[in-house]
Amino acid sequence: MSAPESSSPEERRIVDLSMRRPVITLFGFAILWLIVGSFLGLASAWKLVQPGILDSFPWLAFGRLRPAHVSAVAYGWALPAGLGVALWIMARLCRTALPSTRWLTNAAIFWNLGVLIGVVGILAGHGTSIEWLDFPGYAAPILFVSFVSAGLWVAVLFQYRKPDPVFISEWYLLAAILSFPWLYAAANILLVWSPVPGSAHGPINWWYGSNLFGLWFTPIGLGAAYYLIPKIVARPVFSASLAQFGFWALIVFYVWTGMNHLIGGPVPVWMISVSVVASVLLLVAILAVAVTLHGTMRGDFHALKSSPTLRFTVFGAMTYTVVALQGCLMAIPSLNTFTHFTDFTIGHAHLGLYGFFSMILFGAIYFIMPRLTGGEWPSAKLIHWHFWLAAIGLLLMVAALTIGGLLQGLAQYDPSVSFRTSLEFATPFRIVRGLSGILLLAGHLLFGLHFFWMLWKPRMTAAGPTLFDLQPTPEDAPERNAFCHSSLGSGSLLVRRGPGLLSIPCSCWVTSNP
Amino acid sequence: MLGHLEPVTDLDANAQIPAPLSGLAISGERVYAANGCIYCHTQQVRPSPLSTDIPKGLGPRRTVPRDYLRMRPAFLGTMRTGPDLSNIALRQPDPQWHHRHLYNPRSVSAWSVMPAFRFLYKVRRIQGQPSALAIQGLTGADAPPSGYEVVPTPEATA
Numbered sequence: 001m002s003a004p005e006s007s008s009p010e011e012r013r014i015v016d017l018s019m020r021r022p023v024i025t026l027f028g029f030a031i032l033w034l035i036v037g038s039f040l041g042l043a044s045a046w047k048l049v050q051p052g053i054l055d056s057f058p059w060l061a062f063g064r065l066r067p068a069h070v071s072a073v074a075y076g077w078a079l080p081a082g083l084g085v086a087l088w089i090m091a092r093l094c095r096t097a098l099p100s101t102r103w104l105t106n107a108a109i110f111w112n113l114g115v116l117i118g119v120v121g122i123l124a125g126h127g128t129s130i131e132w133l134d135f136p137g138y139a140a141p142i143l144f145v146s147f148v149s150a151g152l153w154v155a156v157l158f159q160y161r162k163p164d165p166v167f168i169s170e171w172y173l174l175a176a177i178l179s180f181p182w183l184y185a186a187a188n189i190l191l192v193w194s195p196v197p198g199s200a201h202g203p204i205n206w207w208y209g210s211n212l213f214g215l216w217f218t219p220i221g222l223g224a225a226y227y228l229i230p231k232i233v234a235r236p237v238f239s240a241s242l243a244q245f246g247f248w249a250l251i252v253f254y255v256w257t258g259m260n261h262l263i264g265g266p267v268p269v270w271m272i273s274v275s276v277v278a279s280v281l282l283l284v285a286i287l288a289v290a291v292t293l294h295g296t297m298r299g300d301f302h303a304l305k306s307s308p309t310l311r312f313t314v315f316g317a318m319t320y321t322v323v324a325l326q327g328c329l330m331a332i333p334s335l336n337t338f339t340h341f342t343d344f345t346i347g348h349a350h351l352g353l354y355g356f357f358s359m360i361l362f363g364a365i366y367f368i369m370p371r372l373t374g375g376e377w378p379s380a381k382l383i384h385w386h387f388w389l390a391a392i393g394l395l396l397m398v399a400a401l402t403i404g405g406l407l408q409g410l411a412q413y414d415p416s417v418s419f420r421t422s423l424e425f426a427t428p429f430r431i432v433r434g435l436s437g438i439l440l441l442a443g444h445l446l447f448g449l450h451f452f453w454m455l456w457k458p459r460m461t462a463a464g465p466t467l468f469d470l471q472p473t474p475e476d477a478p479e480r481n482a483f484c485h486s487s488l489g490s491g492s493l494l495v496r497r498g499p500g501l502l503s504i505p506c507s508c509w510v511t512s513n514p
Numbered sequence: 515m516l517g518h519l520e521p522v523t524d525l526d527a528n529a530q531i532p533a534p535l536s537g538l539a540i541s542g543e544r545v546y547a548a549n550g551c552i553y554c555h556t557q558q559v560r561p562s563p564l565s566t567d568i569p570k571g572l573g574p575r576r577t578v579p580r581d582y583l584r585m586r587p588a589f590l591g592t593m594r595t596g597p598d599l600s601n602i603a604l605r606q607p608d609p610q611w612h613h614r615h616l617y618n619p620r621s622v623s624a625w626s627v628m629p630a631f632r633f634l635y636k637v638r639r640i641q642g643q644p645s646a647l648a649i650q651g652l653t654g655a656d657a658p659p660s661g662y663e664v665v666p667t668p669e670a671t672a
Contacts, residue, residue, distance in 0.1 A: 048595065051627045052620070058633040063550025125548035130587055134550075191587060198582035200516040202590050264560025264567075265590055266577045268516060337564055341556060341594040412594060415569040419597050420625055426595075427627075 007095050012371075018097035019088050020372045022104040022150075024455070026084030027365055029112040031448045033076025034358075036119075038444050040069035042437040048430050059123045067134035068122045074132070074212075075143065076115045078357055079180075080108065082220040083150060085364040086173045088372075089227050090154050093170050094161030098153060107149035114142030130191050130201075132209040140188045144181065151177045168243045172223030175251060179215035183208055199266040203259055210258030210275075213352060218250065218320075221360045222289060225317045228360075228367055229296050232310045233303055238295025246288030253281045260331035263340060272333075279331035286324040293317045306467045308383045312363030315391060319355035323348065338413060343426055343433075344405025347398045354440075355394050362390070362447070369451070370465060375458020377466040382450045384468060386443045393439030396432060404429025519579055535584045546589060549631070556591030557600040571605070572598045596628055613649045618656045 007015075044065035047053065054060050087104075091097065098104070118139030121127065126136035135143070154177045158170065187208035190196050196204065230237050237243050256278035259271045297314060304311045326348055330339050339345060366383065370376050377383060404426045411422035459466065521530045535543075546552075559573040567573070577600055582588035591598075606612065614621055617635055619628035635649070637658050652658065 047629065048627055051629055055630045056632055058549075061549055061631070061633075062629045063553055064548075066553045067550050127548060127550060128587070129547035129550055129552050129589065131552070131592060195586045198516075198519060198585060199579045199588045199590065200519075201582075201585075201588040203516070205587075205590075261592060262590070264564040264576075265558050266579045266582060266588075333564060340565075341592065345592065413566055415566045420623070423595065423625065423627065 007092075011095055012092065014097045015091045015095065016088075016371045018099075018101060019091050022101045022108055023084045023088050023368065024372055025105050025108045026080045026087075027369070027451070028455070029108070030077045030081035030084070031444075031451050033072050033080075033112075033115065035441075035444050035448050037069055037072030037077055038437070038441040040065050040072055042434065042441055044069050045430065045434040045437050049427070049434055058125060064123050064125065064127065067127050067129070067131075068119050070132070071122060071134050072115070072119050074353065075118065075135070076112070078217065078353060078361070079147075080111055081361045081365070082176075082217065082357070083108075083147075083154075085224050085361060085368065086154055086177065086220055087150075087157070088368050089169055089224060089364075090157045090173050093164075093167050093227070094157045095164070096157045096160045096162065098157070101153075104150055104153050107146045111143060111146035111150065114139050114146060117142065128192055130205055132212055133187055133191060133205070137188075137192045140184070140192060144184055144188070147184070148181050151180065167226075168237060168240070168247065169223040169227040171244075171247050172219040172226065175247075176216050176219040176223070179211070179219075183211050183215065202262050202265055202267050203271055206258035206261040208258075209261070211255060214250070214254030214257065217353065217357045218254070221316060221320065221357045222250075224360050224364045225293060225313055225320075228309055228313045228363060229293060229317065232307055232313075232367075233297060233300035235296055235300070238292050238298075242288050243292045246285050246292060249285035249288060250282070253278045253285060257282065257327075257331070260336060263333050263336050276331050276333065279328050282324065283328055286321060286328070290321040308377075308380075308387070308466070308468060309363045309367040311387055311468075312359050312366065315387075316356050316358075316360035316363065319351060319359065323351040323356050326351065338406060338409035340409070341412065342405040342408040343401045343429065344409060347401030347405060350394065350401070351398045354390075355398065359390065359394075362386070365451075369454060370458075373454065373458045375454065375460050376464075377450065378453050378457065378459045379450065380466050380468055382446050383466065386447045386450070389439045389443030389446070393436045393443060396439070397436035400429040400432035400436065404433075516579055519583060521580075521583055532580060532583050543585065543589075545634070547587075551599075552589050552591045552593075554591075554593055554595035554628070555589075555597070555599045556594055557589045557598065558591065559598065559600055567598065573600055573604075596626075610650055614651060617649055617652065621652065621656055 043060070044062055047062040047065065051062070058064070114135075118135035121136040121139055122134050126138075127134045128136060133140075154173060158174055161170075187204060190204050191201060191208075195201065226237060226243065257275050259267065259275035260279055263272055263276075265272075304314055329335055330345075330348060339348075366377065407425035407429075408422050411417045411425050412419075521532060521534075523530050557577075559567045559575070559577045561576040562568055568576070581600075582590075611622065613635075615623075615628075616631045618630045618632070619626040620630075
C-alpha cells in the first residue's frame with residue numbers, strides 16, 4: 001500500500017521545485033503554439049468556405065496552412081505539453097528530484113526551435129506532404145535530438161525511483177517515452193531521408209500516424225487520467241488487474257493498426273486485414289480502461305461541479321471511450337466505405353487529439369501549475385469559460401464534421417451523384433466547423449491569458465485552491481496523506497479486493513492512490 | 515515484398531514499366547508536395563464494391579503498387595474535398611484547361627473551393643510575339659490588361 005502518497009509534504013516540495021523550470025518552460029511554449037495552431041486551423045477551415053480570401057499569398061495557401069496547423073498543434077502543443085505532464089507525474093510518483101534540470105530545460109527550448117523551423121518551413125513550401133510528418137527533413141533531426149534529450153529524464157527518474165510499487169501511470173508514461181523516438185526516427189528515415197519506393201510509403205505513413213496516437217498521445221493521456229482522477233476523488237484505482245490488462249492490450253494491439261487508412265488502396269490486402277482485426281481487438285483495451293476509470297469515479301461525480309481539473313480530465317477520459325470505439329468502427333471496411341476520404345476522419349482526429357488528449361492536458365496543467373508556482377490560479381471564472389468554450393466548441397465541430405462527412409461519403413459512393421453534389425453536402429457543415437473553431441480559439445486565448453497571468457501574479461491565499469464553487473473537495477487543499485486508508489473501506493467489492501491483489505508476489509500494480 | 519518491387523522491362527517494346535519520370539514530372543511532384551495537394555486530392559482508384567471509383571470513371575482498373583513505383587513519396591491522399599487525380603491527364607488532357615483552372619479554379623467551375631494558384635504564374639508585358647505558353651481565354655477580373663499576358667512559371671508547367 002506504500003503508494004507515493006506516503007511522501008511527505010517536504011519531499012513533494014523538493015520534487016516540485018526541481019521540476020519547476022523545465023515543466024513551466026514546456027507548458028508556456030506549448031500554450032503559445034496552441035494559440036498559433038488555432039489561428040492556422042481557423043484560417044484553413046475558413047479557406048474551405050471562402051477560397052477566394054487572401055489567395056495571392058503562397059504562404060497562406062490552404063495546402064500549406066492545413067499541415068502547418070496540424071504540425072503546430074501536434075508537435076508544438078500536444079507533444080511537449082504531454083512531455084511536461086509526464087515529467088512531473090513521473091517525478092512525483094518516483095519521489096525523485098533531479099539534481100540539475102538545465103539540460104532538460106535547454107532541450108525543451110531546442111524542441112520549440114525545431115517546431116518553429118518546421119512550421120515556417122511548411123508555410124514556405126518545404127513541407128513533405130506526408131501526413132503527420134509534414135516537417136521538412138531539416139527540422140525533424142532537431143525534434144528527434146531534443147525529444148531524446150528531454151524524454152531521457154523520464155527514464156532517469158524511473159531508474160532512481162524510491163522503492164514503491166510501480167503505479168499504472170508509470171507504465172503508460174514509460175511506454176510513451178520509449179515509443180516516440182522509435183516511431184519518429186523509423187518513419188522519418190524511411191519516408192523523408194531515404195524514402196522507400198512507391199506505395200510502401202502508405203503503410204509506413206499510417207503505421208506512424210496511427211501509433212503516434214496509440215503509443216504517444218493515448219498512453220500519456222491515460223497515464224495522466226489514472227493519476228489525476230484517483231488523486232482528486234481520493235480513492236484507489238477501481239481494479240488494478242483490469243488497469244494492467246488494459247495497458248498490455250493497448251500496447252499489444254495498437255501497434256498493428258493504421259492500415260485501415262488504406263482500405264482499397266495499392267497495398268497488400270493482408271496488411272489491411274491485420275489492422276482491421278487489431279482495431280477490433282482494441283475494444284478489449286478500451287473497455288478495460290473505461291470500466292476502470294468509471295469505477296474509480298463512481299459515487300464521486302458530484303465533484304465534477306467544483307474541481308476544474310476533474311471536470312477537464314473526466315471529459316477527456318469519457319471522450320477517449322467514444323473516440324476509440326469510433327476508431328474501431330471506422331476500421332470495419334463496410335463502414336469505412338462511407339467515412340474514407342471525407343470530413344468524418346477530420347472529426348475523428350479532433351475528437352481524439354482535442355476531446356480526449358488536450359482536455360486531459362488542460363486538466364493536468366490546472367492541477368500541476370499551482371504546485372509548481374506555489375500559488376493558485378487567479379480566476380475561477382476564466383477556467384469556467386475555458387471549459388465551456390472548449391467543450392461546446394469541440395462538440396459542435398465534431399458533430400458538424402461527422403454529419404457532413406457522412407453525407408459527403410454517401411454522395412461519393414453513389415455513382416449517380418456528381419462530385420459537385422458531394423462537396424455541396426459538406427459545405428454548410430464546414431461553415432459550422434469554422435464557427436466552432438472561433439469558440440476553441442477564444443477558449444485558448446483565455447487559457448493563455450490565465451496561464452501567463454498566473455506566472456506573473458499567482459493568487460496567494462490560504463483559502464485553498466481555485467474551484468468552481470466553494471464546496472470543499474479533496475482537490476489538493478493540503479494534500480491528503482490519509483486517503484489511502486479511508487478509501488479501503490469505501491464502496492465496491494473490487495475495491496475491497498485491492499489489498500488481496502497486492503499480496504500476490506511480484507505484483508507491481510497497486511490499487512492505491514498515486 | 516512491397517519494398518522490393520522493381521520496374522520491369524517490356525522486351526517487345528524495349529520500355530520500362532512504369533516509365534522513368536521526366537525531369538519535369540519530378541519538379542511537378544515537388545510542387546504537388548509543397549502546396550499540400552494531398553490534403554484534398556487522392557491518387558488511388560479503389561476496387562468495387564469497397565468503392566464506386568471505377569463506375570464513377572476515375573480509371574479503368576484499380577491502382578496497384580507498381581503504379582507508384584517511381585513516386586517519392588506516393589501521393590495516395592486521404593481526402594476527397596477535390597476529385598481524385600490519378601492519371602488526370604487521361605480524363606482532362608487539355609493543358610490550357612489545367613492552366614486556366616490552376617490560375618483561377620472558379621473560372622472553370624464556379625462551385626469549386628480549390629485555392630487559386632496565381633502565384634505560380636506571372637503577368638508580364640507582351641514583348642514582340644505573344645508567348646505560345648500564355649493562358650488563353652481568361653475573362654473578367656482574371657484577364658490581363660491589354661498588352662499583357664499571363665504566363666506559367668516553370669513550377670506551374672511542372
